[in-house]
Amino acid sequence: MKLVVISDTHIPKRAKGLPSKLIADLKDAELIIHAGDWQTVDIYHELATYGELKGVIGNVDNEELQRILPESLVLEVNNFRIGVVHGHGKGLTTEKRALATFKEQNVDCIIFGHSHIPVNKMHEGILLFNPGSATDKRRQAQYSYGVLTLNEEISAQHVFYDEKH
Template sequence: MLIGILSDTHIPDRAYSLPKTIFDIFSTVDLIIHCGDITDREVLDSLEDLTNVVAVKGNMDYLDLPKKEILNIDNLKIGVIHGDIIYPRGDLLKLKLLAKEMGVDVLISGHTHIPFIEKRDILLLNPGSPTVPRCPLKSVMTFDTENKEAKLIIIE
């Protein structure tokens, strides 16, 4: 299964809209995961026009969403969180320990606005932000569960 992953869109409080290229990038995915800080239901509605969406609640969200999800896809247990419970922000060791507590093979998080793909005994993924990154790159990610391959996609 091909999954499109994004986080920290912050629409409309920090950005006006999703970049149009996201809809092209995610046009072939089987599932979209949003790791929180959505801030407007219209973002999820527009993504749901493409395919099914799983979303978790970020620290800036008022939406009625779960704080975490565990998905079983292609013999993988995939955990999804926003990441605001990890301090310092994005700490890889604490993310790995949380993944072990959750019993997942892959942990997908956001909150840092900085992308990473960290392959340890647990795969840690963060798509960064397509609208308000904390690095020079706006980004999303795809994850092929069959091949266990994550790709960072830079949005120009």
């Protein structure tokens, strides 16, 4: 099973639309997960045209998004439990805030955003995954999003690229 994972799209502030590289992967994704900072509900509706969409709010999301999306969620997909949170807040690092959100949830994977810094590592048996940003690389060398593959095990990889159109 293929899941496309994105975060921090910040559309329309940081880009006019979704990058073509991302759109190509969205077309055959079985599930799309957005870890917050969509900015407006328009990108939510656009992503939903590509398939099943799950997501959470981030710290820049408008009131309409705040009404329809949770701050965090746990998805059960192919016998895996996946926690999703944006990761913003005070104190600790983004990664530590994400871990704290699901400390009592018994998850296999935590997807988070906020920092725009790609992360793909194991922490005490939990896969921590930040896809980076598809449209706002900040101080990163490239734009990025992620693909999770769920078979007997869960694995993640980043897709990096230079142009956001």
